[in-house]
Amino acid sequence: MSFSEDADLQPILFGLFLSMYLVTVLGNLLIILVVISDPHLHTPMYFFLSNLSLADIGFISTTVPNMIVNIQTHNDVISYAGCLTQMSFFAIFVCMDYMLLTVMAYDRCTRNIQAQNLTRVSEFLLMSFSEDPDLQPILFVLFLCMYLVTILGNLLIILAVCSDSHLHTPMYFFLSNLSLADIGFISTTVPNMIVNIQTHNDIISYEGCLTQMSLFTILVCMDYMLLTVMAYDRFVAICHPLRYSVIMNPRLCGFLILVSFLLSLLDSQLHNLMILKVTSFKDVEISNFYCDPSELLNLSCSHNFSDDFAKYVLIAIYGLFPISGILFSYYKIISSILRIPSSSGKHKAFSTCGSHLAVFCLFLGTGTAVYFASAVSHSPRKGAVASVMYTVVTPMLNPFIYSLRNRDIKSALRRLQMRTV
Numbered sequence: 001m002s003f004s005e006d007a008d009l010q011p012i013l014f015g016l017f018l019s020m021y022l023v024t025v026l027g028n029l030l031i032i033l034v035v036i037s038d039p040h041l042h043t044p045m046y047f048f049l050s051n052l053s054l055a056d057i058g059f060i061s062t063t064v065p066n067m068i069v070n071i072q073t074h075n076d077v078i079s080y081a082g083c084l085t086q087m088s089f090f091a092i093f094v095c096m097d098y099m100l101l102t103v104m105a106y107d108r109c110t111r112n113i114q115a116q117n118l119t120r121v122s123e124f125l126l127m128s129f130s131e132d133p134d135l136q137p138i139l140f141v142l143f144l145c146m147y148l149v150t151i152l153g154n155l156l157i158i159l160a161v162c163s164d165s166h167l168h169t170p171m172y173f174f175l176s177n178l179s180l181a182d183i184g185f186i187s188t189t190v191p192n193m194i195v196n197i198q199t200h201n202d203i204i205s206y207e208g209c210l211t212q213m214s215l216f217t218i219l220v221c222m223d224y225m226l227l228t229v230m231a232y233d234r235f236v237a238i239c240h241p242l243r244y245s246v247i248m249n250p251r252l253c254g255f256l257i258l259v260s261f262l263l264s265l266l267d268s269q270l271h272n273l274m275i276l277k278v279t280s281f282k283d284v285e286i287s288n289f290y291c292d293p294s295e296l297l298n299l300s301c302s303h304n305f306s307d308d309f310a311k312y313v314l315i316a317i318y319g320l321f322p323i324s325g326i327l328f329s330y331y332k333i334i335s336s337i338l339r340i341p342s343s344s345g346k347h348k349a350f351s352t353c354g355s356h357l358a359v360f361c362l363f364l365g366t367g368t369a370v371y372f373a374s375a376v377s378h379s380p381r382k383g384a385v386a387s388v389m390y391t392v393v394t395p396m397l398n399p400f401i402y403s404l405r406n407r408d409i410k411s412a413l414r415r416l417q418m419r420t421v
Contacts, residue, residue, distance in 0.1 A: 001076065002070065002071070002076050003071070010071055010072075010074070013071050014068060014071045014072055017064055017067060017068050017071070018068055020064070021060060021061075021064045021065065021068065024056065024057070024060050025057055025060070025061070028053035028054070028056050028057045029053075029057070031049065031050060031053040032050045032053050032054060035047070035049065035050040036050070044107050045104070045107055045108075048100055048103055048104045048107060049104070051100055052097065052100045052101070052104070055093050055096040055097050055100060056093075056097065058089070058092075058093045058096075059090075059093035059094065059096075059097060062086055062089040062090045062093060063086070063090065066078070066086065122205065122206050123203050123204060123205050123206060123209075123284065124203070124204050124205075124206065124209050124284050124285070124286050124291065125202055125203055125204075125284050125285045125286065126193075126196065126202045126203075126204055126286050126288070126289055126290065126291075127202070127285070127286060127287055127288055127289055127384055128196070128197075128202050128289075129197075129289065129384065136197055136198075136200070139197050140194060140197045140198055143190055143193060143194050143197070143392070144194055146190070146392055146393075146396055147186060147187075147190045147191065147194065147392075149396055150182065150183070150186050150392070150395050150396040150399075151183055151186075151187075153396065153398075153399030153400065153403075154179035154180070154182050154183045154395070154398070154399050155179075155183070156399065156403075156413060156416075157175065157176060157179045157399050157402060157403070157409065158176045158179050158180060159416060160409060160412040160413050160416050161173070161175065161176040161412070162176065163412070163415075163416055163419075164412040164415060164416070166408065166411075166412065167408060167409075167412055170233050170248040170253050171230070171233055171234070171237070171352075172408070172409075173253055174226055174229055174230045174233060174253070174256075174257075175230070175402060177226055177257055178223065178226045178227070178230070178359075178398070179398070179399065181219050181222040181223050181226060182223065182395035182398055183395075184215070184219045184222075185216075185219040185220065185222075185223060185391070185395050186391065186392060186395045186396075188212055188215045188216045188219060188290070189212070189216065189289065189290040189391050189392075190391070190392060192204070192212065192290070193289045193290070196289075204291065209286075209291040209296070210272065210275065210276075210291070212290060212291045213271065213272075213275065213291040213292070213293055213296065214268045214269075214271075214272055215268075216290065216291070216292075216293075217264075217267055217268040217271050217293060218261075218264045218265060218267070218268045219264070221263065221264035221267045221268070221318055222260060222261060222264040223363065224318065224319070224322045224363075225259075225260035225261075225263055225264060225322065226257075226260055227322070227326065227356070227359065227360050227363065228260075228322040228325050228326055229256045229257075229260060230356050231325065231326040231329040231330065231356065231360070232256075232325070232329055233248060234329065234333060234352065234353040234356060235329040235330075235332055235333055236248055237352065238333050238336050238337065238349055238352070238353070239332050239333065239336045263318070267314065267318050270310070270314060271293045271314075274293075274297065274310060274311075275293065275296050275297070278296070278297075278300040278301075280300075280301045281299045281300060281301060282299050282300070282301050283299055284299075286299070287383060287384075288383065288384055288387055289384055289387065289388075290387070290391070292387070294311075297311065323364065326360060330353075330357065333353060336349075337349045337350055355401050355402045358401050359398050359401055359402070362394055362397060362398075362401070363394055366386070366389045366390040366393070366394050367390055369386045369389060369390070370383070370386045370387050370389075370390045
């Protein structure tokens with residue numbers, strides 16, 4: 001294709017493109033000569049720059065000289081062999097430009113790491129809730145009491161379910177596993193925080209941080225998986241009551257627990273791989289009272305697209321899918337309840353899943369608050385408060401929700417107390 005058929009424009013176009021071509025070649029040649037002749041520029045950065053200039057000369061030389069000749073001769077025909085040759089050189093130099101720009105970006109990143117003296121750290125500094133020494137004893141007692149209440153409450157539920165034959169059903173089997181996961185969940189963060197408050201030492205080793213992060217990820221994911229399984233159990237109980245005992249047999253219940261644990265373990269290992277890939281950190285201060293995987297990834301210097309992509313895939317698989325499953329189950333449950341003619345029947349059906357729905361809303365609400373607090377707020381304190389609600393308050397309230405709203409649990413606890421006495 002010619003730029004213009006107008007004969008008067010041909011000399012102007014010829015002079016314009018010839019000038020642009022000569023300026024480009026001269027400018028890039030000057031850069032190459034300067035880099036070669038000056039020993040101060042014998043560095044990787046300028047080595048790559050000289051190669052980029054050489055590629056740019058080849059890039060523009062594959063198209064513009066032929067176009068200038070065509071303008072001068074008024075002949076826009078190119079042979080098949082000539083077209084293939086031009087296309088080959090053009091593809092080589094365009095790709096070379098992209099590759100060199102990528103290499104130069106890597107060179108800049110490496111230089112920034114060296115400039116900031118960023119190396120693999122041996123320890124991290126966790127955030128303390130308050131520097132005020134008068135508040136330390138209050139925080140120590142507060143978190144110790146909350147931890148003990150959580151352990152005691154969840155242990156009572158496990159004991160009640162194990163000791164009472166009336167509670168040997170899939171619903172309470174999953175509930176006892178949820179209580180066990182909650183005990184592990186709170187035990188990965190709060191004891192370490194209590195010790196830090198007492199010793200006034202917020203340092204955690206790199207290995208200790210990875211261990212805490214791994215256990216925390218497993219148990220958080222286990223909570224989500226168990227809540228999803230419990231929603232499915234309530235869906236079968238209300239929507240298919242006659243087939244409930246056949247569908248939710250002991251083999252399936254054990255299989256669902258095993259799958260939940262394996263998926264949680266896989267999630268933890270994937271997070272570990274993402275962190276272990278990090279060779280350097282911008283800072284050693286973690287803006288939370290425990291080693292949160294997202295906080296560690298934010299401290300990474302080697303932040304790239306693959307990490308973001310992997311993070312969003314994990315959120316989709318381990319966050320959106322379970323939540324979608326729970327919401328779909330409750331959509332079916334509510335539809336079935338609304339078809340029950342009597343109000344007492346509706347109340348009885350809904351009371352069997354009210355506790356689970358309350359725990360799910362509490363878990364999801366506090367988890368969402370933690371995410372938005374870290375994403376929107378620039379205050380680490382606010383994010384830490386949201387994390388306390390998520391990691392401490394939620395496991396503590398779960399036993400109260402199930403014991404206060406569930407007659408079977410209350411009756412089992414009374415019978416357990418009588419047998420103990």
